[in-house]
Amino acid sequence: MTSATTHIAIIKAPRRIRWAAMGPFIALAVVMLAGMVLNSNFATGTNMANVVTRSAFIAIIAVGATFVISSRCLDLSVGSMMAFVTGIMILTMNRLEPSIGANAIFVGAVVGILVGATCGLLNGLIVTVGKIEPFIATLGTMGIFRALITWMSDGGSIPMARALREPYRPVYFGDVLGIPIPVAITLIVALVGAFILYRTKYGRRCMAVGSNADVARFSGISVTKVRTIAFVIQGLCVAIAAICYIPRLGAATPTTGQLWELQVITAVVIGGTLLRGGKARIWGTVAGALILEMIANLMVLSNMVSEYLVAAVQGVIIILAMLAHRFIK
Amino acid sequence: MTSMTKRVLAMLTVSLMACTATSALAQSKKTIAVSIPAATHGWTGGVVYHAEQAAKEIKAAFPNIDVVVKTSPSATAQVSALEDLSAGRNLDALVILPFTSEELTGPVAQVKAGGAFIAVVDRGLTDPTIQDLYVAGDNIAVGANTAKWLAEKLGKKGKIVVLRGIPTVIDDERIKGFTDVIKGTDIKILDIQYANWNQDQAFTLMQDYLAKYPQIDAVWANDDDMLLGVLEAIKQSGRTEIKYALGGNGMKDVIELVKAKNPVTPISTPYPPSMIKSAIYMTAAQLSGQAPMRGNFKLDAPLITPENADQFYFPDSPF
Numbered sequence: 001m002t003s004a005t006t007h008i009a010i011i012k013a014p015r016r017i018r019w020a021a022m023g024p025f026i027a028l029a030v031v032m033l034a035g036m037v038l039n040s041n042f043a044t045g046t047n048m049a050n051v052v053t054r055s056a057f058i059a060i061i062a063v064g065a066t067f068v069i070s071s072r073c074l075d076l077s078v079g080s081m082m083a084f085v086t087g088i089m090i091l092t093m094n095r096l097e098p099s100i101g102a103n104a105i106f107v108g109a110v111v112g113i114l115v116g117a118t119c120g121l122l123n124g125l126i127v128t129v130g131k132i133e134p135f136i137a138t139l140g141t142m143g144i145f146r147a148l149i150t151w152m153s154d155g156g157s158i159p160m161a162r163a164l165r166e167p168y169r170p171v172y173f174g175d176v177l178g179i180p181i182p183v184a185i186t187l188i189v190a191l192v193g194a195f196i197l198y199r200t201k202y203g204r205r206c207m208a209v210g211s212n213a214d215v216a217r218f219s220g221i222s223v224t225k226v227r228t229i230a231f232v233i234q235g236l237c238v239a240i241a242a243i244c245y246i247p248r249l250g251a252a253t254p255t256t257g258q259l260w261e262l263q264v265i266t267a268v269v270i271g272g273t274l275l276r277g278g279k280a281r282i283w284g285t286v287a288g289a290l291i292l293e294m295i296a297n298l299m300v301l302s303n304m305v306s307e308y309l310v311a312a313v314q315g316v317i318i319i320l321a322m323l324a325h326r327f328i329k
Numbered sequence: 330m331t332s333m334t335k336r337v338l339a340m341l342t343v344s345l346m347a348c349t350a351t352s353a354l355a356q357s358k359k360t361i362a363v364s365i366p367a368a369t370h371g372w373t374g375g376v377v378y379h380a381e382q383a384a385k386e387i388k389a390a391f392p393n394i395d396v397v398v399k400t401s402p403s404a405t406a407q408v409s410a411l412e413d414l415s416a417g418r419n420l421d422a423l424v425i426l427p428f429t430s431e432e433l434t435g436p437v438a439q440v441k442a443g444g445a446f447i448a449v450v451d452r453g454l455t456d457p458t459i460q461d462l463y464v465a466g467d468n469i470a471v472g473a474n475t476a477k478w479l480a481e482k483l484g485k486k487g488k489i490v491v492l493r494g495i496p497t498v499i500d501d502e503r504i505k506g507f508t509d510v511i512k513g514t515d516i517k518i519l520d521i522q523y524a525n526w527n528q529d530q531a532f533t534l535m536q537d538y539l540a541k542y543p544q545i546d547a548v549w550a551n552d553d554d555m556l557l558g559v560l561e562a563i564k565q566s567g568r569t570e571i572k573y574a575l576g577g578n579g580m581k582d583v584i585e586l587v588k589a590k591n592p593v594t595p596i597s598t599p600y601p602p603s604m605i606k607s608a609i610y611m612t613a614a615q616l617s618g619q620a621p622m623r624g625n626f627k628l629d630a631p632l633i634t635p636e637n638a639d640q641f642y643f644p645d646s647p648f
Contacts, residue, residue: 039541046566047540054533155368155377156647159582173565248532249561253554255370255527300522300537307522308496 023325024271024287031294031317039301047297049180053172055293056182057082057241058260062267062285063186063193064120064237067230069268070197072210072277073127073134075234079260080145081119085242086252087149087158088115094161102167112239119145120235124228142261150254157253165250172247182244186286189240194282196233206230210277267292270321291321359421359616360395361387362414362445363609364407366428367400368647370526371554371580375602375648376426383609391617396609404428411436415443422446422612426605430455446615448608448622452498462615463625464608466600468499470630471577472506472551474598478632479547479573485514487546490538492555494526503551503577519545524555531558539566547573553580553597560594579633579641580648588638597633599641602648604628 035042061078068075093108100107119141126137152158160168174181197203208216209226217223246252269275270291271284295317299310363384368374377400384396399414401407407428414420423445427433434454441447441459448462457463479489491507494500504521511518519542524530531550535558538545548563548571550556556576563571571593576583579599586594607626615622633641 041540044540047537050536050540054536150368153374154647155374156371157582249528249558251528251557253371253528254368254374256529258527296533297537300520300534301541307493310523 021272021281021284024281024284024291027270027321027324028287028291028294031291031298035294035298035301038298038304042298042301047301051293051297052290053180053182055289056180056186057245058263058267058292059186059286059289060189060237060241060244061234061260062264062271062289063189063282064234065264065268066193066271066273066280066282066285067197067206067233068134069265069273069275070210070277070280071206071227071230072213073227073230074138074265074275075123075231076135076138076261077119077123077142077145078234078238078264079257080142080149081116081235081238082242082245082257082260083149083252083254084119084145085112085116085239086246086256087152088112089242089246090158090160090252091152093164097161097164102164105164105168109243112242113236116235116237116239116242117232118235120232120238121228123235124231127231128224128227146254149252149256153252153254155254157251160246160250165247168247168250170247172244185240185244189237190282190286193233197280197282202226202229207278207280210274210279212278263289263292266318270318270325272325292318358393358395360397360418361422361424361609361612361616362420363396363398363605364410364414364423364425365398365400365605366407366426367402369402371648372552372578372600372602375643375646376605378643378646378648379603379606380609383606387609387613391613394613394617396613401428404432407433408436411440415440415445419443420445422448422616424448424450424605424608424612426450427452427454434459446612448612450605450608461623462608462611464604464611464628465626466604466628467630468502468600469506471598471600472503472508473510474506474630474632475549475575475577475596476507476510478596479549479575480510480514480516482573483516483546486516488517488519488542488544489547489549490519490535490542490545491521492524492531492534492548492550492559493521494523494552494555496523500551507549507551524550524558526552526554528554528558531555532562533558535559535562536566539563539568545571547571548575550574550576552576553578553583556580556583556594563593581643581646584633584638584642587633587635588642590635595635597641598630599628599633600630601628601641602646603643 041047065075089108089112092111093104096104096107123138123141126132127134171181176184205221205226208221209223213223267288268285270288272281273279273285295314299305305313363380365376365380366373368377380398384398387394387396399410401410420440423440425437430452434456437447437454438459447460449460450464454460493504520538522534524534548559550559553576556574559574563574574593577598579597579601583597587597611622614620
């Protein structure tokens, strides 16, 4: 059965499929080209490094979201979860710093990963075992995480201890072999994500559940397990993003990660993953995150758009990109 | 008269007496209700902190005054909170920082109809006749005083960039106060963009400003939260030509910079969340001592300098 489908696909439309998969990268190239034409500062090394590094958070979280969305679920809580994990990590590190010094960063990171995975598990169990629509379930946890960070910070901010700022700073501002560390981490996360999604049994089950949960169930796949794991992967990605995020400003506030969930979902969809599940593109997702950040960057660099209309223009560009994608197909 | 009727009568008398007793007690003890937005960002966090501090202090200082603080996460929730507050007891005064002017005007008018003294803080109602007392900061002055200081320090020339907050009246007034002063100088405002009073967005926007403009003499973020993001972006860029990076609002992290005589951020301007405290104290003075408090009270926005920074510094406040 599988081989037959693949066979037909190869004979019928090998080129069309490749074009569709290339969509997000073409869009990225177009945005970059437009950038170079509009402002000479766009293509400078510093600006490129800034933009690519900034897009790392959304890209990392969006890799996790690619799993959740391809299994036909949705996670609206990622932005709030990110703020919550950040808050817990900073509190842990501040508590440990007097006794173990800079090692507190590692303990904090481990705690962050555990908290992220637990939050993801919680979302997953509410959706799968609780059998609640993911939209509503994660809308609920989104409010919970956001309220928790607001409560933990008394509505103000949770700053990281001064002594930890310098040792932790390179995780956002440093580089390995010229590649900024957040970018390197994004690449690793995307590589691992792509491997799991395209090369493992779990990845195929994820797609199967996403395209048709009933058929998957009849073929002996545990839909509950697959979806729960997808949410845990999402939680892990959020924690990894949090680890890169903290050294940037060294604080968690109630507005940390606000509305990131929408950027994440947009990045995933621009990247070619179907919102209704069953098809996922990890590298497309990464390109999607880059496109979003570059458009925002261009809005500031070019003088053409009034400050009042920036959001409208961004919206139009995203819709145009999606339409172009549709027509290429 | 049967014993039954006698007993009923006796009971009635007792309960009547009890009623008068409680109402007498209620009259001697006056209630101030405080309705404020929940802590969703730094500034409102400060409002909640100072309201709770004021409630504690007033209750200790005036045993005959009770202060009830209620926070609400949205305008609709605040309307319900007003109903709850006035349904449960007879309010003698209401101190309110309205979420939005339009939606809260009607409900506050109803509380007023019940005979309460109304103190409005920060955001005015659409019908100013409802309020007995209005306490607010001066957003125009926040922008204008910063601009005057900056213009003088830059010798009335140079290139600056500005970060603005969320599109609201507060933001518009600050920007207007600032740009009106700058217009009278040779200083060029290279760019003004929204960063929504958000540290992250301010960091991103400042990175973009730095990429776009090779020469920036000074930056003004119209709020201290954003200033922290701006400072981080400048630090990362390694650019040294930026002489001043200023904010506004008097956030404690920034007051600490001012106190330490930071060369890039030597001043701030207050738009203090503690203005809620002014309103609660003034209302208590009206209720307890009948000191006349009806009118408008506009807080000034004097420059916060290393010399006077201690007056604006609240180390325990979240803001």
